[in-house]
Amino acid sequence: MTRTDLLQGTLDVLILKTLRSAPMHGWGISQRIQQLSEDVLQVNQGSLYPALYRLEGKGWIRSEWGASENNRRARFYELTKKGLRQLAEEEEGWERFAQAVSRVLAAS
Amino acid sequence: MASRILTALRALFRKRDVEGQLDEEVRFHIEMETRKLSARGLPPAEARRQALMAFGGVEKHKEEARDATGARVLETLLQDIRYGARGLRRNPVFTFAAVATLALGIGANAAIFSVVHGVFLQALPYGGGESLVRLRQDAPGINVTDPPFSPVEINDYAGRNRTLTGLAEYHSMWFVLLGKSEPERVQTGVVAANYFDVMGVKPILGRTFRPGEDAPGAEPLLILSHDYWMRSWGGDKGIVGKGLRMNDRVHTVIGVLPPMPAYPDENDVYMPVSACPFRGRPEMYHDRSRRMVQVFGRVKPGVTVAAASADLNSIAQDLAAKEPKFYPEKGTGFALTAVSLRDELTQSARPTFLVLFGIVGLVLLLACANVANLTLARLLRRRRELALRGALGACRLRLARQLVTESTLVALAGGALGVLFAAGGLKLLVAFAARFTPRAREISIDGPVLLFALVVSLATGIAFGLIPAFSARRGLSEALQEGGDRSTGGVVRHRMRSALIVVQVAISFTILIGAGLMIRSLWKLQGVDPGFAIGRVLTTRLDLNFTKYTDPAKRWAFEKQILERLAGQPGVVSAAIAGSFPLNETGPNSGRFEIEGKPVPSDDLRPQAEFQRVSSDYFSTIGVPLVAGRAFTGADTDETPKVAAVSRSLARRFWGAKDPVGERISFDRGKSWITIVGVAGDVRQYGLASAPPDEIYLALPQFPTLSGSLLVRTSGSPLSLTKTVAATVHSIDPDQPVDRFRSLDEARSNALASPRLTATLLSLFAALALAVTCAGLAGVIAFTVGERRQEFGIRMALGAEPRSVLRLVLNQAMKLVLAGLALGLLGAHLLARLMSDLLFEVRATDPPTFLAMSVVLVAVALLASFFPARRATTVDPIATLRST
Numbered sequence: 002m003t004r005t006d007l008l009q010g011t012l013d014v015l016i017l018k019t020l021r022s023a024p025m026h027g028w029g030i031s032q033r034i035q036q037l038s039e040d041v042l043q044v045n046q047g048s049l050y051p052a053l054y055r056l057e058g059k060g061w062i063r064s065e066w067g068a069s070e071n072n073r074r075a076r077f078y079e080l081t082k083k084g085l086r087q088l089a090e091e092e093e094g095w096e097r098f099a100q101a102v103s104r105v106l107a108a109s
Numbered sequence: 110m111a112s113r114i115l116t117a118l119r120a121l122f123r124k125r126d127v128e129g130q131l132d133e134e135v136r137f138h139i140e141m142e143t144r145k146l147s148a149r150g151l152p153p154a155e156a157r158r159q160a161l162m163a164f165g166g167v168e169k170h171k172e173e174a175r176d177a178t179g180a181r182v183l184e185t186l187l188q189d190i191r192y193g194a195r196g197l198r199r200n201p202v203f204t205f206a207a208v209a210t211l212a213l214g215i216g217a218n219a220a221i222f223s224v225v226h227g228v229f230l231q232a233l234p235y236g237g238g239e240s241l242v243r244l245r246q247d248a249p250g251i252n253v254t255d256p257p258f259s260p261v262e263i264n265d266y267a268g269r270n271r272t273l274t275g276l277a278e279y280h281s282m283w284f285v286l287l288g289k290s291e292p293e294r295v296q297t298g299v300v301a302a303n304y305f306d307v308m309g310v311k312p313i314l315g316r317t318f319r320p321g322e323d324a325p326g327a328e329p330l331l332i333l334s335h336d337y338w339m340r341s342w343g344g345d346k347g348i349v350g351k352g353l354r355m356n357d358r359v360h361t362v363i364g365v366l367p368p369m370p371a372y373p374d375e376n377d378v379y380m381p382v383s384a385c386p387f388r389g390r391p392e393m394y395h396d397r398s399r400r401m402v403q404v405f406g407r408v409k410p411g412v413t414v415a416a417a418s419a420d421l422n423s424i425a426q427d428l429a430a431k432e433p434k435f436y437p438e439k440g441t442g443f444a445l446t447a448v449s450l451r452d453e454l455t456q457s458a459r460p461t462f463l464v465l466f467g468i469v470g471l472v473l474l475l476a477c478a479n480v481a482n483l484t485l486a487r488l489l490r491r492r493r494e495l496a497l498r499g500a501l502g503a504c505r506l507r508l509a510r511q512l513v514t515e516s517t518l519v520a521l522a523g524g525a526l527g528v529l530f531a532a533g534g535l536k537l538l539v540a541f542a543a544r545f546t547p548r549a550r551e552i553s554i555d556g557p558v559l560l561f562a563l564v565v566s567l568a569t570g571i572a573f574g575l576i577p578a579f580s581a582r583r584g585l586s587e588a589l590q591e592g593g594d595r596s597t598g599g600v601v602r603h604r605m606r607s608a609l610i611v612v613q614v615a616i617s618f619t620i621l622i623g624a625g626l627m628i629r630s631l632w633k634l635q636g637v638d639p640g641f642a643i644g645r646v647l648t649t650r651l652d653l654n655f656t657k658y659t660d661p662a663k664r665w666a667f668e669k670q671i672l673e674r675l676a677g678q679p680g681v682v683s684a685a686i687a688g689s690f691p692l693n694e695t696g697p698n699s700g701r702f703e704i705e706g707k708p709v710p711s712d713d714l715r716p717q718a719e720f721q722r723v724s725s726d727y728f729s730t731i732g733v734p735l736v737a738g739r740a741f742t743g744a745d746t747d748e749t750p751k752v753a754a755v756s757r758s759l760a761r762r763f764w765g766a767k768d769p770v771g772e773r774i775s776f777d778r779g780k781s782w783i784t785i786v787g788v789a790g791d792v793r794q795y796g797l798a799s800a801p802p803d804e805i806y807l808a809l810p811q812f813p814t815l816s817g818s819l820l821v822r823t824s825g826s827p828l829s830l831t832k833t834v835a836a837t838v839h840s841i842d843p844d845q846p847v848d849r850f851r852s853l854d855e856a857r858s859n860a861l862a863s864p865r866l867t868a869t870l871l872s873l874f875a876a877l878a879l880a881v882t883c884a885g886l887a888g889v890i891a892f893t894v895g896e897r898r899q900e901f902g903i904r905m906a907l908g909a910e911p912r913s914v915l916r917l918v919l920n921q922a923m924k925l926v927l928a929g930l931a932l933g934l935l936g937a938h939l940l941a942r943l944m945s946d947l948l949f950e951v952r953a954t955d956p957p958t959f960l961a962m963s964v965v966l967v968a969v970a971l972l973a974s975f976f977p978a979r980r981a982t983t984v985d986p987i988a989t990l991r992s993t
Contacts, residue, residue: 075137
């Protein structure tokens with residue numbers, strides 16, 4: 002199985018999508034993305050935390066300290082209203098982009 | 110944006126917190142990963158190792174995460190500032206030199222900007238001042254410029270114009286005010302009732318004049334100026350309603366004005382036109398030819414000064430056509446212009462302060478170049494440290510930012526100190542500016558000036574920080590690779606330092622030329638023969654109270670008595686009374702005359718001259734030489750035939766080489782004739798820079814005057830006789846005010862004061878510029894010598910003479926100086942053209958100045974480079990070879 006590195010910028014939308022279902026801590030987010038993409042997408046751990054801080058800075062997500070499943074202190078991230086709107090926009094944009102790429106590939 | 114800054118700030122203040130949270134989060138992540146891997150069967154240690162590897166450089170990611178919070182920018186800024194401040198503290202010589210240089214540069218700019226702002230930029234201190242104008246009329250065809258208006262004319266202009274909302278007359282006179290312990294001579298503005306409304310002036314106490322209070326027969330009223338109220342009445346709030354005796358009448362004080370520019374005159378009090386014994390005469394109200402007042406007006410909103418001038422001009426043409434006998438040149442009339450009050454108040458200050466502003470701008474540029482140079486020198490010494498920091502991972506941008514932060518710190522410190530300098534010199538500067546503009550009192554170091562200083566400091570800091578930072582960028586990696594003393598970066602920086610020296614030399618030369626031209630001009634002015642012997646002469650105003658001395662004969666009787674009593678006093682060589690004296694603020698009157706046997710086609714074309722009424726000893730008292738004929742004597746009285754003396758220029762203009770003694774002139778179109786008995790030398794009446802006017806001297810007993818000056822030639826110091834003179838006058842008339850004691854020498858140095866102060870200021874700037882530049886040059890040469898020590902050692906080991914090594918180094922210095930000189934010629938040329946208005950009989954391209962200043966610059970620069978260059982010759986060849 003080939004693992005694909007994430008395109009620049011796509012990590013943001015994946016994080017937002019992941020957080021849509023439930024608040025989650027950083028490690029959880031990385032596992033979830035890997036899992037949902039059936040291990041095709043590998044989240045570079047190093048870029049995950051800067052991305053989280055950046056998104057928080059933009060006000061799309063917010064964080065809170067809570068207890069993890071194994072009762073450890075962990076920082077949980079959740080989607081804000083602003084983030085939800087952003088996700089909708091990005092999903093739509095991604096859809097258009099993917100379709101466009103498919104069309105080009107199909108044509109040749 | 111705001112919320113992002115807030116987040117960043119919050120993140121900054123919670124920095125420890127954030128750091129801890131980040132640590133904990135990363136720890137948690139790695140723990141979870143380890144746990145996942147162990148669950149797959151890896152041994153715990155291996156699982157942890159793989160988890161860590163998967164995460165990558167922990168510190169690097171933490172850094173990136175921190176950057177993403179935005180706290181990074183502020184945090185590094187504070188860190189840069191702390192680091193910079195520490196570096197500056199550790200290097201006090203550099204810091205002192207840089208801060209002092211910039212303090213001078215920024216201080217000079219803040220000081221001159223305070224004038225620029227106070228005088229030229231800020232709103233006029235009148236309500237709606239921008240729409241105020243002064244009306245002037247001119248008849249260039251017959252050589253009449255800016256004569257006064259008659260009240261009748263003003264009524265015409267006020268009633269018929271379509272561009273002005275108000276028009277108010279004004280003139281100023283000296284009156285004697287009684288009621289205080291000593292009689293006081295007060296300058297009195299005589300104005301129409303609407304004057305203060307037109308000018309937009311509101312009183313701080315009481316009220317101003319109401320409509321009708323200037324009508325003939327109205328009660329005499331008085332408004333006090335702020336200065337006079339403070340000076341003579343101690344700011345007494347109960348002054349309103351008081352009656353003050355002037356001109357044999359009691360005037361009721363109705364108000365006090367706010368502080369205002371001393372414009373049009375430095376008036377102590379104001380009265381309505383009806384209260385003025387001259388202006389209030391009935392003929393003033395209907396005789397069109399009684400021209401004695403000025404006019405101020407306010408243009409309607411949206412109307413330009415040019416449009417107002419055109420409107421007034423068409424009225425003037427119409428008046429001249431209807432009343433030709435009152436207007437020059439048979440009906441062509443006067444050309445009317447509305448001059449904006451802003452121009453009136455500031456125009457004469459403009460050339461000087463424009464030049465000064467340009468010069469201080471250059472000084473600042475020079476200071477920047479110098480400090481950039483110092484910084485480069487420091488960088489050259491710090492290159493290992495910088496290289497090390499680069500190797501340890503500090504990015505280039507960060508290092509450049511560090512340099513700019515440091516330079517900004519230095520500039521801000523310099524700016525703060527500079528503002529203190531400017532504040533310290535403010536009083537002197539205001540006194541200087543007062544010679545050019547009545548707005549000088551509005552100059553202060555206020556908000557806009559501080560803002561200007563701040564902006565200049567920041568810009569300066571960034572500018573001189575970026576120059577070295579730019580060179581540092583290129584130098585770093587190479588410095589790291591070589592690690593040695595002679596990195597390529599060093600060469601780049603050294604070249605940059607040379608370029609900066611060239612710029613500094615160019616600026617210094619430009620300022621030197623400016624100063625040189627001003628000094629040359631001052632020399633020429635000082636060398637001007639004023640036409641009289643300055644010596645020991647005491648002058649004082651002597652304005653007779655006209656209500657007391659109504660009869661002209663009584664005036665002369667009083668004045669004669671003063672002269673007679675003074676003649677016997679010890680210390681008095683001679684004494685005279687004259688309408689005016691040379692270089693005095695108030696000049697003589699000018700008028701037209703007629704020469705017997707030389708008729709002119711029209712009255713308007715009669716020749717013009719200045720009339721001076723003088724007592725018999727006037728010429729000997731102030732030392733005006735007699736060229737031909739005789740001076741006046743005691744025998745020239747009101748009972749003998751009228752006599753006159755003329756100035757040499759007038760004699761030459763109308764009689765050529767012929768002696769005019771015995772010729773006759775007339776002031777009343779031939780009704781009476783006055784015989785010329787003498788020719789006096791030319792006198793610079795209006796200042797050393799203006800040509801001597803044509804003058805006609807009249808004998809005081811035959812033409813007595815009310816306002817004049819008493820002149821006393823003394824054997825000792827003139828001012829020591831002040832009390833004697835006052836006592837003598839008061840022994841005859843205790844109510845006669847005598848004031849404004851000045852020596853004639855003071856009048857002359859006063860006439861020279863503005864150019865002298867300008868020259869002093871420019872010389873100061875030039876000396877500073879030269880000193881700073883030479884210090885910079887010496888620094889660069891010293892550094893070169895240090896760098897090339899080995900080379901010189903080898904050269905000398907191979908037989909080179911110390912002298913040739915010295916020449917080698919000096920040649921390098923001279924190359925920089927000559928390049929700067931060439932560049933400076935360009936700047937000097939531009940500056941000199943800007944200065945041409947300030948120069949007296951010196952052309953902007955004055956070759957002696959350019960030559961002298963080039964020599965000065967090259968000589969001083971040679972001297973400055975000689976000492977460091979000599980060190981090159983002291984290199985010990987053997988020691989150098991050993992160390993290689």
